[in-house]
Amino acid sequence: MRLDYGNYVASRAGLADLEANLRAAHVNLVALGAGRPEWVYFKWAEHPENWSGEVKDQGIDYLMEDARRFGQWAQVDAVVDVYAPVYIQAHPDLAALSWLGKPSQYLVNTTELVDGAYGRLLLGMIEAVARDYPVDSISITELMYYTEGYSDADKSAFLAATGRADWPRLANGLINIDHPAIGQWRSQEIGRFLDKARAITSKYGKKLYVDASVTWNAPSDLGQSTGTRYDVLLAHADKIILWDYFGLNGKSPDFSAGLARIVAPLGQDRVILSLGLWAANQRTITPAQLELALASAREGGLNDFWITPSLLMSDAHWQALAAAYAK
Secondary structure (H helix, E strand, C coil): CCCCCHHHHHHHHHHHHHHHHHHCCCCEEEEEEEEEECCCCCCCCCCCHHHHHHHHHCCCCCHHHHHHHHHHHHHHHHEEEEHHHHHHHHCCHHHHCCCCCCCCEEEHHHHHHHHCCHHHHHHHHHHHHHHHHHCEEEEEECCCCCCCCCHHHHHHHHHHHHCCCCEEEECCCCCCCCCCCHHHHHHHHHHHHHHHHHHHHHHHCCCCEEEECCCCHHHHHHHCCCCCCCHHHHHCEEEEEEEECCCCHHHCCCHHHHHHHHHHHHHCEEEEEECCCCCEEEEEEEHHHHHHHHHHHCCCCCCCEEECCCCHHHHHHHHHHHHHHCC
16 A cells, blocks of 8 residues: 655644554555655654755654554555655756647656766665665666656667667657657666666665556556656566556556556566556546456556555445455
8 A cells, every 4th residue: 555645744643543454455565655755754864954844843854753653463565756856956957848848847858867967866865775774675767768768868879779860750750759769768878777776676685676667548558658668667667567557548447457457567576556546537436346356456467556545545445455456
């Protein structure tokens, strides 16, 4: 279960009830938000200036408190977010560019992530968590480039790696963001970054997981188009967490069965299917849909699931999750 707090300060009062629900629903891995390098929910010794407002104001190390609490009975994962809105405001030239030339507010360009100062800051955050916190794994989220990631620096790196003279382009002159050469190159670049991260986590006896997205109109694409090609990521990380947000993408719960069949050959112990509770039009999938998605994915050959986010779990959702694992 991915825990998300609408308000970190107010979250302390509800922890006992949340923990009771988690245990009753047979949850055995709790994923905690560590924040992003410029806004962390823990006391990062090397960068106190990057502590979140809640940590500074309350003096609470939320990651430490929660890791110790939930780690008494479950595995604990610390989720590290790669978004960098503050860094980009200070370094607008390092923002990822969309295929239409629009700068991203959240992602740095690929070369800055892999070989630049921001990537080194991100690795420093991963090291601080792996070194100082009682977690079993660290997962990296939002590390996905599809419509973004086409800056001049990225173009130079792509051309150098592929020997091409330009980005692949459509007949109208726009970049062909679905061209396999781009997805392959980007996956390899992200793999280089993951190698650095995994060297750190392994040093401290922790696992490294990485989120990956689904190509909804062609799931057999295996993450190629978004630069998160599953087999490439698995060569550099211990597990992938695959975003099966079927409700948000207009799919039925039984979509999970087909998706599971596609990725199960990668290894049952290498893929976690993340079932998102979001649905279209700011709605939530029903408890029955959650239970059906779990059953479908099991039929498809997967065993490990990650429910996100805890904020959307109603009493009925908790009961459905408990029932699914009581069978």
